[in-house]
Amino acid sequence: MPQTAEHLNLFTESVIRQMTRVANEHGAINLSQGFPDFAPPAALVEAAERAIRGDHHQYAVTWGAPRFRQALARKHSHFTGMEIDPDAHITVTCGSTEAMMTALMTVCDPGDKVIVFSPFYENYGPDTILSGAEPIFVPLRPPEFRFDADELRAAFKQGVKALVLCNPSNPTGRVFSREELQTIADLAQEYDAFVITDEVYEHIVYAPNQHTYMASLPGMFGRTVSCNSLSKTYAITGWRIGYVIASPEVTAGVRKVHDFLTVGAPAPLQEAAVTALEFSDDYYEELRAAYTRRRDLFLGYLEKANLKFTRPEGAYYVLVDIADFDFESDTAFCTWLAKEIKVAAVPGSSFFREPVKHLVRFHFAKSESTLSAAGERLLRLAD
Ligand code: GLN
Secondary structure (H helix, E strand, O other): OOOOOHHHHHHOOOOHHHHHHHHHHOOOEEOOOOOOOOOHHHHHHHHHHHHHHHHOOOOOOOOOOOHHHHHHHHHHHHOOOOOOOOOOEEEEEEEHHHHHHHHHHHHHHOOOEEEEOOOOOOOHHHHHHEEEOOOEEOOOOOOOEOOOHHHHHHHOOOOEEEEEEOOOOOOOOOOHHHHHHHHHHHHHOOOOOEEEEEEEOOEOOOOOOOOOOHHOOOOOOOHHEEEEEOOOOOOOOOOOOEEEOOHHHHHHHHHHHHHHHHOOHHHHHHHHHHHHHHHOOOHHHHHHHHHHHHHHHHHHHHHHHOOEOOOOOOEEEEEOOOOOOOOOOOOHHHHHHHHHHOOEEEHHHHHOOOOOOOEEEEOOOOHHHHHHHHHHHHHHOOO
16 A cells, blocks of 8 residues: 655654543543633624624635734734734634644745744644754753753854744743844844744733734844734634734735635634624733733642742743652653543643653643632642
């Protein structure tokens, strides 16, 4: 029989999704795959009901329903201070997962080098391989998770086509400062590379940290490909609505790739999502306040359980140090944790290029009652 492609041997199945299956198998509280267990805003659910009864059952415009793109442009212009044109700059995708894959396939030819910070959201590994690119990893060393500017320059010197930046960062919880972003921007300009950003946690940022949009830095709009989605901001990870914002030239390429990959994102859900994009600033303030409460509640339990961790500045993940526990690996620890403590986490090694095996990732995008229940169970680790 013919053999499947060799590039399949270059990556494994998603450990994040695998841990969800382990959690279900053991009846554990799932703090591995990051998705909420609370409802999206009621107005959004009502809009979806109206949309599905309306006349939105056929393909939307390939690059996104016009009403949706217009609302997206208004919202994004409001938060970034840039003038986003719905017709020239936006392509709607099936989640930010497709946005990232499309972005890489748009800017990279086979063999092009792409800088990826390690640890990284695990999709970026397979994404670079499937797009034919070669990842160059630059470490963000625990527990601070900052990059070394000289190390980054050395990577750029190898002749890279793009750098992938997740900010706010999954899994580290870092919110890169304007100065850090400027360092990356300066190098991208000096070495003529693209910056592909994953900004799905843009609104989940804890005071006093603030999100800076890479594309808004001087001279960066033309070379930044911004990937984003509605999943995290409106608690609708299953709707699969994402988007890419880029210059008109790059957008032309993004639309070509996107068209042949998926044709388009779900038409009725794009229609419904206009409602979310029109929420006032209060919505985003409440979102931030609710996530700050969830973070503080969960971190309080980690402290009580005498666990060491890096305090997240943004996003909804925390990396916990398990070096003091007597396990042969982070995977063995996570399997034991799901089975015996009934809480599921992701082994940190699935995010690192380097052999880091003393960290595990929990997410806290859960209701306060779920987080309290998980926290009480984790207190047993203090014994
Ligand atoms: N972004 C989430 C995580 O890192 C969920 C990823 C996914 O399964 N699509 O856990």
